[in-house]
Amino acid sequence: MRTNPDARGLLQIAASTFRSDVLPHVAPEARFAALMVANALDIAERELKGLDAAGHSMLGALALLYGEDADDALSGDDLRKRVEALQHRLCIEIAAGDFDHEGQDVLMDSLEAIVQARLGISNPKALG
Amino acid sequence: MHVVKASDQSPPSLLSGDNRVRLENWLAAQAGASRVVVTEDGRLGGGAISLNLAVTLDIDGGPIAGRHACVLRAEGGGRISASIGKLREFVVLRAAFAGGVMAPEPLFACDDPAVLGHDFYIMRRADGLGAGHAVTRSEAAQPELARELGRQLGRLHRITPETEGLERLGEAPECPAHETLAQYRRWFGDLGRRDPVIAWGLRWMEVNAPLPGAVVLCHRDFRTGNYLVKDGALTAILDWEFAGFSDPMEDLGWFCARSWRFRRPDREAGGIADRADFYAGYEETSGRRVDPARVAYWETAAYLRWAAIAVEQGLRHSSGAESSLELALTGRMLPEIELDMLRHLRAIGSMASGAVEKVA
Structure with missing residues (x-):
């Protein structure tokens, strides 16, 4: 059963209420902690909202190296597992020296995008 | 709402009740005094790993009778892999102070758990502003401060592994680059096979490892945020808990890493000035030339080291060892550190091959 608002909706309103209504009134000695709370809520919100999009960007970046493995239809756990598998493969190839002499430009582009x-x-x- | 910070944790009150009395008695014996009174002046920052307590010592009799503003540094709740423990830190501080480095003067060290339950030491308290964002706020560059920091580092690097009293630090590495790399591989463990940026950083360090040269006492956390400034002038160099023997260029690479430039990433020497100012001060006192290619190598190492520390901090939280939002968020800094490393590797790309004599 899906509840409304869902976790993402709750987090979003909690984060924005915290920033607008709580943070300005926090005592100086608690300000650092309050800013950390706001930061953590924002990260969690972005993650809930954008994890799949980030996964597809990473897949796209890895496709620069492994074109045949990119798949736009993946989502959730399947997407995460595919990204992890390709990253693992890339780690093995890097450690084996496959990029020591050539392919560094493409590798750097791919790593930056990831x-x-x-x-x-x-x-x-x-x-x- | 109560938010737990790493620095709020153990022990709950280091100087409560019996602890204070035991400390005062122990100090009186150490100082050859008839009586010592310890007044607590509050907690100091920089406590993510160690516990720093500001104290005033009123010493009656003995060679250092009088009132002394001090810091008591005790082992924190969770020590991380890179730190060396309070007693070794004390030994380092003593060597640095004796070598003319502007380190707080170390006064007493204690490894008797019957006193406070933790190893601790007491040093003089310095005055000044430390926070990286505050130090790099100035509109104008601070070349004289950078030069003075270079001079200080140069003095520290005159201390060699043969210096008396430093036996506690262990053997000096034969090849600092390879030892560092092996250490990073241990620290990252499985992550080096899951995160291709880390994998590339490690591979780059291996392929580009410079031949061993001088090995000296390094601070290993010499950066903006870990020194104090008052009226624009340096007053003290702090946070010696990662010190050890290594390639002197390691400290220069760490100091210049983008991670420690705070508000001014354009000022490559710690967010305060140009590298040239820092390097010039270093060459005045160290007795050696700065080797920019080696510094660049160690700057790559710096990002990996900071990445490993951030990962470990995050895990301290996630594993349940020490529940802390600050530690959790530090773990989340990994991609930022990795991007800095990639930018650095891009920038030095053309000099990466051949500029340094390499091991591999």
Whole structure:
């Protein structure tokens, strides 16, 4: 049974209420903790909302190296497992020295895109 | 609402009741004094790993009679892999202070659990502003501060593994790059096979490892945020808990890493000035030239080290060892650190091959 509002909706309103109605009134000694709470709520909200989109971005980034494995239809756990499997494969190839002499430009593009997808959830401000 | 911070944790009150009396008696014996009174002045920051308590010692009699503003540093709840323990930290501080480095003067160290239950030491308290965001707020660059930090680091790096009293720190590494790499592999464990950015960083370090050169006492957390500034001038270098023997260029790479530039990523020396100012101060006192290619190598190592520490901090929370929002959020910093490393690798791309004599 689906409840309304769902977890994402609750988190969203809790985070925005916390920022607008609570944070301005927090005593100085609790401000650091309050900012951390706001930050954690924002990350959780972005993750609930954007995990699949980030997964597809990562898959797209890995497709630069492994074109045949990209699949737009995946979602949820299946998507996560596919991304993990490809990342594992890439780790093995990197450690084996496959990129020591060639392919570094494509690898760097792919790694940057992977990190940017994750940053979009944990700290989009750092993307700039 | 109560939010638990790492620095709020164990022990609940270090100087309550019997503890204070035991500490005062122990200090009196150490100081050759007839009486010591300890007054607690509150907690200090930087307590994610250690517990820092501001105390005033009123010492009656003995060679250091008088009133002393001090910091009591005790082992925190959860020590992380990179830290060396309070007694070794004390030994390092003593060597640095004796070497003319602006470290707080270490006064007493205690490894008797009967006193406070934890290893701890007491050092003089320095005055000034430490927070990275505050230090890098200034509109104008601070070349003189960067130069002075370079001079301080240069003095520290004159201390070699043969220095008396440093036996506690263990053997100096034969090849700092390879030892560091092996250590990182242990720290990352399985993550090196799951996160391709970490895998690439480790591979890059392996392929580009420089031949061993000088090995000296390194601070290993020498950065903006870990020194104090008052009226624009340096007053103290803090946080010695990661110190150890390594390639001197490791400390320079760490200092210049983007992670510690706070408000001013454009000022490559710690967010306060240009590298040239910092390097010039270093060359004044260290007796060696800065090797930019080696610094670049160790800057890559710096991002990996910070990444490993962040991951470990996150796990301290997630594993249930120490429930803390601060630790949890530190774990979430990994992609940011990784992006900084990738930017750095892009920037040095052209010099990565051949600029340094390599092991591999």
